[in-house]
Amino acid sequence: MTTLNSTASSLAEATASDAALRRFLHGLPGVDQVGAEQRAAALGTRSIKTTAKAFAIDLAIRMVDLTTLEGSDTPGKVRTLAAKAMRPDPTDATCPPTAAVCVYPDMVATAKKALKGSGVNVAAVATAFPSGRAALDIKLADTTDAVEAGADEIDMVIDRGAFLAGRYLDVYEEIVAVREASKKAHLKVIFETGELQTYDNVRRASWLAMMAGAHFIKTSTGKVQPAATLPVTLIMLEAVRDFRELTGQQVGVKPAGGIRHSKDAIKYLVMVNEIAGEDWLDPHWFRFGASTLLNDLLMQRSKLKTGAYSGPDYVTLD
Structure with missing residues (x-):
């Protein structure tokens, strides 16, 4: 407990001023770009057995934030x-539901x-999504x-220009202000990693958001490319792992944008x-922000059960 108390104190000192926060964030270990990309690529080649694949597909379905964020919604x-x-598969009652539906406020x-009554959560993007370009009072009103x-x-976007x-x-x-306005709702903080320019900035943004009270850190809005990538997610996963080791607090991760296939x-x-x-x-700690991924997960799930791919009318079009 003493260690955790001293850690909390040191993190509070790090946020006492702009200069202190800069020293802390720029004092984080630098990211080895080549090493991160090589490790992500190596992990991407791992194969899993059929029984594990069936478990993974059902778990992935349970982790989906099924999303529609269009002006034509x-x-x-x-x-x-x-x-x-x-009911992702109306013909199969054993198919699990998704974690959430993500929409505009x-x-x-x-x-x-x-x-x-379904247990499926409602997630809302807020804070002038996707640009984040608005005054704070407008962002807080959006959240409220x-x-x-x-x-x-609540899925908020950071001010990338300020960062x-x-x-x-x-x-x-x-x-911190959006977390307070979110009340009991869980707060996911979106970095728009495609605009952060470096892996070091992804690590800094991850720690910044966690120190401010984020329940989840999220890669992207899905509106900017590149969106979610394996190396960026690896860096964010390292950050939440190290943050829990240091503070005892667990924070979730949500890659979003461009993840379309079961593999x-x-x-x-x-x-x-x-x-x-x-x-x-676990869906409490890892999510996929997606609109088309679920369809492929359902088709792969059906193939594992029946041995054949279903026709194009097996899943609904989003």
């Missing part, structure tokens, strides 16, 4: 997505009503609206197990 589309989240009430409409989870300009304390304080999802699960450990192989 309608209540009908959100209700359809909610039905799919609850104005669609939260629709999703919440459609998912009532989503929470009051029933959001179980890249080295205004770390501004970013930290904004996350890719399984690569991520192998990496979770190898880098962070089995404790993170």
Whole structure:
């Protein structure tokens, strides 16, 4: 307990000023770019047995945040997505539901009503998603609206401009304020790693968000390429592992954007197990932000059970 108390104190000192936070973040070990990419590639070649594959596919389904974030979203589309989240395969009652449905704040009430009693959470993007370019009071109002409409989870975006300009304390304080506005909803902090430029910045953003109280750290909005990648996720998994070792607090990880196939999802699960450990192989601690991944998981699941791929009408189009 003494160690944890002293750790909490040292982290509090690190956030006492912009200069202190800069010293802390720039004092983190640098990322070996070649080493990170090579290790991610090596983990991506691991093969798993058929029985393990069946388990991994069901686990991946349970980890999906089924997402629609388009300007053309309608209540009908959100209700359809909610039905799919609850019963991904209507012909197979053994198929598990997804973790959540992720929508814009104005669609939260629709999703919440459609998912009532199902155990599937409603996640809402907030804080001027996807750009993050808005005044803090607007971002907090955005968050409050989503929470009051029933959001179980808030996916916020950091101000990448402030982060890249080295205004770390501004970013930290904004996350703290959004966490407070989120009340009981879990807070996922999105970095938009495709705009952070370096792996060192991904590590710094990970620690910054965790120190500010994030429940999850998330790679991307899905609106900027590259989005989720294995090396970036590896760095984030190392960060949550090291943060728990230092503080005793566990934080989740959510890669989002560009993960479309079962084989890719399984690569991520192998990496979770190898880098962070089995404790993170749970929807409470690892999620996939996706819209099309679920379809491929369902087709691969059907093939494992029947020995043949289903026709194109087996899954619904999102």
